[in-house]
Structure formats: C-alpha cells, structure tokens
Amino acid sequence: MRLTVFAVAGASLAVLLGYAVFGLPPFGTFHGPYTDYLLAHAVGQRHGTNVVAAVTFDYRGFDTMGEEFILFSAVSGVALLLRASRDSEYERPVDAQPVESLTAVGLLASPVFVVVGLWLVAHGPVTPGGGFQGGVVLAAGALLIYIAGQYRGFRTATDEAVLDAAESVGAGGFIVVGLVGMGLGAAFLHNFLPYGRIGHIDSSGATAVINAAVGLEVAAAFVLLVTEFTEEVTSARAHRKLRDDADREGA
Amino acid sequence: MSYLPYVVAVWLLVVGLYGVVTSRNLVHLTQCLAVAQSSSYLLLLAIGFRTGGIAPVFSGVSTGRKAVDPIVQALTLTDVVVSVTISGLLLAISVQVFKRHHSLDPAAGREMQG
C-alpha cells in the first residue's frame, strides 16, 4: 500500500522536478551579478585568495555561525542521548589490551594528521580547506591514538569536561569575534583586524581567527561524537564480559 | 545533455526518498536520508559550474580568470555539515531505540498509534 502510493507520488515528483530543472540555465552557463561581484572584488577586499573561504567566513559568516551551532547542538544531543542511559547502566570501561604494532602505527601517524589538520586550518583563507576540514582531520589525529589501543592515554587526553570546554571556546570564539566588531561600533562580525599581504595566511583579518575557532570547535565536536559512540561499544562489551565471567563462576 | 547534472540530482533525491520510505532498518534509513541530502550538493554545485572556469581559489592565479561560483560552494559546505550532524543524531537515537525495542524496524513503533 505504502509502496504503491509512493511509486505514484515519487514518480510524479520526479517528473515535475525534471520539468522544473529545465528552467535552470544550461549546465556551465551560469552567471549573475552576485557571483561576478564576489569573484571580481573578494580578493581585493579581503586579501585572502580563497573566495569560498571569504564567502563562508566573511560575506556570509553569519550562516557559518549558525552552522557551528547546529554541530554544537547535535553533539550535545548525542551526548545527552548516550551519556544519560550509559552512566546509570554501566561502570567505566575496562581498558583494552593494546596491540603493539597498531600502537606504533597509530602513534606515528597521529602527529602527521595533527600537522596536516593545523595546516588546513591555518591556510583556510588562502587555499582550499579551512576550519571545518582541518578540524575533522585534527579530530582524526586524536582518534588515531585511540585506534592504537592507548585507551587509557586517550581517555585522559579527551576527558569529557576538557572536550566540552574546548567546544565551547571554539563556538564562543566565533561570537566573541563578532562582538568585538560590534564593540568597535560596527556591525556584528565586522572584520576588524588589519589585512596582510595577499595570499598569506594572516592576510584576511579576523577571518583567520574565526577559522581557528571553527577548527577548535569542529575538532572537539568530532572527537566527542566518536568517543560517545565508542564508549557505548566498549562499555557494553565490558558489561557483557563481566556478566559472562559471572555466569562461568556460577556454573 | 546540458541538463544531465540536474537530472542526476533529481534522481538521487527520489531514490533516497524511496529508500527512506521502504526502509526496514533505522541505520539503513539514516544512510538513505544522506543520499537524498547529497542530491542538494549536486544541484547547487552543478548550478554554479561554469564551463572553462577554474576553482574560485586565486592563489598564484590572476583574479581576472573565469571561475566557478563560490557562493554555492559555501552553501554546500554548510549542507555537508548539517547532513553529518543529522546522521550522528539519528544513529544515536537508533542505538537507544534498539536498547528499548530490540528492533530497528520503524514498523515496531506502534505505540504511537492514534
């Protein structure tokens, strides 16, 4: 029943939309004043060579602030869902035994990821990449230590309180940059720092600061996200092991 | 032919929705939803593409060069982040649903009826 209704409605939707997209400019021929203006003036106005970053963090920076808070809320939601039930059910997870070869690989690879992540964050205004992409890579660097099996080390490095605080500082940093602009008598998110030489990482004023804040927020958010899920798995596994042991003793 | 990218976007949207509608497993449903969402990346980027244009990054390139639209790319970046956060939330909810229901089938949620 549901399938039949959907087959009809979905096919009609496809036809209607197919009809509608033929009203778009043919692929490859798009042009318009907004696009032309930004391509012509963004580099001159903001001294960063990556126009996408200029749009993301400057012209339409307010959207990005909303986006950071979407991530922020979602991570809190995940934490809320998973922490609340876990804390009551299980005790802290038992450490897994590290496998030495994995440990070595993880420990060697981790700094590489951290360096690449930092590079991406720092060069966001200039070349492709930026706070979001770099932040996820940074998170991967932190998580590699986990994969290496250094669970205890990882836990101290990613204590929930520290991560929460890091996430807040990141998201808050965005707001602080915006408020400084306001404090100087201009609009919220006004770009108040001096611009550097075109093409350098310090070139586009406050954009670089916002980039760093986003990088911090995203890195913390993704580490939190993954650890919440991992914790779920390890604590359930530990719980199960304890129960199996108890069963065996009982038998 | 010059409308192919848009048609592909429409196709992905409808296929993703088909998956959502027929899914019998919440984790599967989450991934179908991501496919439907990816149709909007494709639509936006295809709209902003300009034949012969370079990426809107002018490091080492004269700013006079023809480039593709940077705005749709910024919008798509936001869209990608939204998509992954929704996936994360739905997966967390799925884990909890399984803990309570011992099933991931959306049809198991009958106590909502009425």
Next chain:
Amino acid sequence: MHALVPLPVIVPLAAAVVIAGFGKFVHSRLVDLGAILVALADAVITVMLLLASLGHSLTYWYGGWQPVHGLTIGIAFVVQPFGAALAVLASLGTLATLIFSYRYFEEVGALFHMLVLVFLGAMCGFAMTGDLFNLFVFFELMSVTAFALTAYRSDEAAPLQGAVNFTVVNTVAAILILFGMGLLYGRTDALNMAAIGRQLAHVGADPLLVMAFALITCGYLVKAAVVPFHFWLADAYAAAPAPAAVLFAAVMSDLGLYAVAEIYWTIFDGPFGQHANLIRGVLLTLGMLTAMLGAVMSVLQRKLKRLLAFATISHIGLFLLGIGLLDNVGLAGAIVYLCADGLVKGGLFLGAGVLAYRLGSGDEFDLRGRGSGLPVLGTTMALGGLALATLPPFGTFVGKGLIEDAAAEAGAWWLPWTLLFAEVLTGGAVLRATGRIFLGLGAAADPELSEPQDDEDEDDEPENPPGRSATLMTFPVVLLVVGGLLVGFIPHVADRAADAAVRFVARPTLLDHTAAQSPHLSTAAYLFGAGACAGALAFAFLSLTRIRRVSAARDRGAEWLRLPVSVLHGLHSGHVGDYVTWLVVGVTSVGAACLLGMTHVVP
C-alpha cells in the same frame, strides 16, 4: 536601536556556550537563574524591537556588508512587526518554560538549559532574517535542537519513536527546501529574499518557479504541521517533555507558517500575482483540511498532551486560513490570533506538565477527579479552553474576528463556519478534560477514545518527588494563559496589526502602498465568538453528562462514527515511511495543482 537587532540571537547563543562549557562547575541553581535572566533579557530586547519596528522596518547587515549599488552581498536581518512579535512570543514561551523547569531536570545538569537557549536564539533568528539561506540555517538549528529535546527522556520507548519520526520527516522537509532554494538561486543568483522578489517582480510564472514555490512552501508547512504533513507532530509533541513541548507548540509551528507567508509575499507574489485565486484555493484547502482533521483527532484523544498536540494542528489550520486569504486583514488576523493562541496553548501544555508531575499521569481517565486539590490550575485550564474557543473580547477573539472580516470581504462564507467547527471541538475537548480531571465529572472509561496503551509510555514525567512547590510550576501556566487573553487589550492591536500587514504585503516592491482601512469587529464576529464558546461548553457537557437520555443518544451517535474514526487512527500509523510518503504526496499535489492551474505555463 539598530545595534539591538542581532542581540536576541547572540545573547542566548553566547549564554548557551558558557553553560555548556562551564555549567557543570557552578551550582545548578545558578544555571537555572542565569538561563531565566537571559530569556528575560531577550523578552525585553524583542519588545523594544517590536515597538521600534512599528514605524518602519529595521534592516541590519551582518559584517557591515551593505548592498553595493543595490546588489545585496551579505546577510540581512529585516525586523518588521510580525517577525518581532513572533520573537517576543518565543522569548516569553522560553521564559515560562525555564521558570517551569526550575529544578525539573536535576539529573542531567545544564544540557537542557543549553539546548533551550540555543532553541530560543534559533527561533528569534528565524523570525527576523531576511535571507533565504539564512532562514534555512535557522530552520535546521531549530530542528536539530528540537530533535535533541524530544529525545530528552531517552529511557522510554515512546519519546524515541517520536524523535525518530520528527527527525526524519523534518530532515526530508529541509532537503526539499534546499532543493527549491537551489532552483531559485539558479534563476536569480540571489539569496536575499527581497532581492529575489525584486528580480522576479515582473516575470511570469513558469515550471521552475512553481516547483520552487511548492518545495519551499511545503517544506515550511511540514514544520507548521499542516495536513498532510502533520503526522510527525503529535508523536513528537506528545513524547517531548512538557517544557519542550510548550516551545514547540507555542512558537515553532507558528514560525513555519510565518515563513510561508513571508516567502509568498516577498518572493512569489510578483510572478504569481495574476494567479492569486489559484494559490488562495490551494492554501485554503490545506487550511480547511488541517483545521477539521486536527479538531476531530483532538477530540478522540484521552492523553492530554496528545489532545493538545492535535488542537495545535487544528489551530495551525485556522491561521493558514487567515494567511491563505492572501489579504492584509486576514494576514493581520492570523498573526494576532497566532500570538494569542500560542501563549494559551503553551500554558495548557505546561498545565498538562504540572498534572503529570504532581499526579503522575497525563491520561484524562486516570486523572478523573484527582485534580480537585489544584483549583487555580483547573480554573486556568478551563479559561484556556474557552480562549481556544475564542472567548470575546480576548486575544484569540480579536485575531479570529479579523480573519472573519477578511473572509466576508473575499466572499468565503464557509470560512467562519470552519473556524467555528474547529474551535468548538478543540475548546470543547479541553473543557471536557478539565471537567473530568478537576471536577470528577463524566464516566470513568470511554471505549470511543483511543485505547489505553500498554503500560507506561509518554505521560510519565519524572515521578512526583515531594517538596517541589506546585505554586512555582503553576505560575508560568497562569502567566501564559492570562498573557494570551490580554493580547486582546493591547491598545489598538487590530489597527496596528493591519498597518503592519499592509507593509508586510508590499515589502519587496514598495508599490501600491495603500493606507490600511481600519478593520472593525462586527456584531457577527461577537456572535460567532460567543457561539464557539457556547458550543465548546455544550460539547463538554454532552461528553461528560450522565443523564441517561442524553448519554444514550450520544453513544448511539458514537456508534456511527466508529468506522471513520478507525480509519483516521489507522492513518496515524506511527510508521515513518508512511509519513514521508504522505509528505511526497502533498508536495506533488501542490506542485501539480499549481502547474495545471496556471495553464498557459504548460506548453
């Protein structure tokens, strides 16, 4: 004054960040109080913005990116009275929620406060932004926060199912909105709504614009929970903890409708202007279906929160009828009605929360007669029921009167009767529940209402821990209901709303800026208002009476309704696949109806 514009968004977001990062290091009382203060500050700021915007709209460019030679390059907030009024509503609702939940969520610390504050910021941003993509961003921020709040009490099955349906359906809606926005952007290369409207002002309708309209409008109608996009709402609202449900019911649904009105008038009024009759037909049809279906479903519920959820849907239909007249008086009426009604419904949801908290149940029959110790709450909820039935001369009545005025103008004779039908049933359902709970009237069981569901589900709020004063919890209930009633006594509220509506309708082009004729509430409006209240009371009496003759006739009538009722219940299956299917059916129907109606569009 301009510097205040971003603050209703920034202040709660900043507070949320502080609470999330450092809330666990301070005493929880401090977090409670801090959050309440932030909501209070937001209420003050938004009221100031509302007053300031009465004269002329305030435009604020983020990052200082003013338009260059008329080309918009940044993101703007455009504050005009309707948006500001919704932001006030959001702030007041949040304030009441936070007072209500003072010490409500001891165990989970600061996360609840953090999410509520982000939600407040998102609602204010949604109400004030003038940018199409920014609207989408705040839509998503609202959604994500609301998903988390719905799943808040994750130890039970029902909330999770509600959260799944809510998340999936709203995410599909977001995808459709984005798709529609992509189509518009491809046509205009603009994201500022006024700029898009200016570009399209003098072009005719074509399939791209029609589908963009269908996708974006239906997407926001999902948020508003208009039939057939409404299925998720009852599941989510009934499942969410009472303090969160208040925010959803009082503001979030209304914001969805507001977005539809804003997008129609700013963007599509130009190209679709000559097809206004067609658009009117589509919107009025949806509104009427929503009003009637929601009303019937609400009567059939025995769970208070579910009853109120369907009443919310029904009233959303009423507001859509006001907006769908595509006339400034109807629009003004819808906004006044929506603000007053939002406050009242918020109060009722909180009332249900108090009952669940004090008496451990949200079921009308479980609670029969057990509310006798809470006379203030009972009186307030009865008043709320009458307010839903538009008791003259209070807030809901004023708004509804304006809609009827506009309907008479447009020759829609059936519209006041639809309003009456929905108000009698929703008001009557609330009065019935109130009578049963607080006065112990009526039968102890009724097979016609939705079956008692297997053991514990959505209604068990935290078990009644002694020591929490009912006074503190009842206070926000009274605050909201009385506030909703008082909306009618704001000086010149009808005239001001009508003025604002004229500006709202003319915003993008600033053409045909006619002065608003002063709307008046006719005698017929008073009769309809009084009739609705009398009808609601009669309905409650009829459902509760134990006079043999009457109740026998009632039961015979119920017999006849059994089949349609079971069909209705069957449609609300709780299966997310069904809900998404209905969504697609709705979008396709709206798109196809508009395309076929604008025949010259089809080659």
Next chain:
Amino acid sequence: MSVVVAVVLLGCAALGTVVVLVRDPLRQAMVASGYGAALVAVFVVLRAPDVALSAIVVVGAASPLLTLLALSRISLDAGDEDDAADDEAVG
C-alpha cells in the same frame, strides 16, 4: 559538457542507487563510502576543492565510522538478547 563529467555523474547516480538498494546496513556502509568517493570525484570535476575536502573527511570517513560504531553497539545488544532476537536484530 565533457565526457568526463558525464561519466562521473552517471557513476555517482548509479552508486547512490546501490546505496539505497543494499538492505544490509553493514554492507551499505561500505558501499556508502564508495558513493562518498564518487561524490568527491564529482566535486573535483565541478571545481569545488573545498567541498571535495570536506566530503572526503565526512562522507568518506566520519559518517561510515559513526555508522560502524553504531552497528557494532547494536550487534552487541543483539547478542545479549538470548538468540531469539538475533534475526530481528540487524537485518
């Protein structure tokens, strides 16, 4: 439009379809990272390096990782259910 663009787009459409049609979530997660790679290819030919980078880190890595973690948590629960629930579990 060049042949490269067409091929990449059609590949993307095909893989997206496969993601939906594969009903087992675990196998689906693997196909989904393949789909992620196809998306990255599309972004590259559409001259969107920023989006391509974030697609690599999100669609290619973060999403599948979260999915796998959720699935392994769920399969642990399924194991706890004494056998009977197993078939109901992930399938």
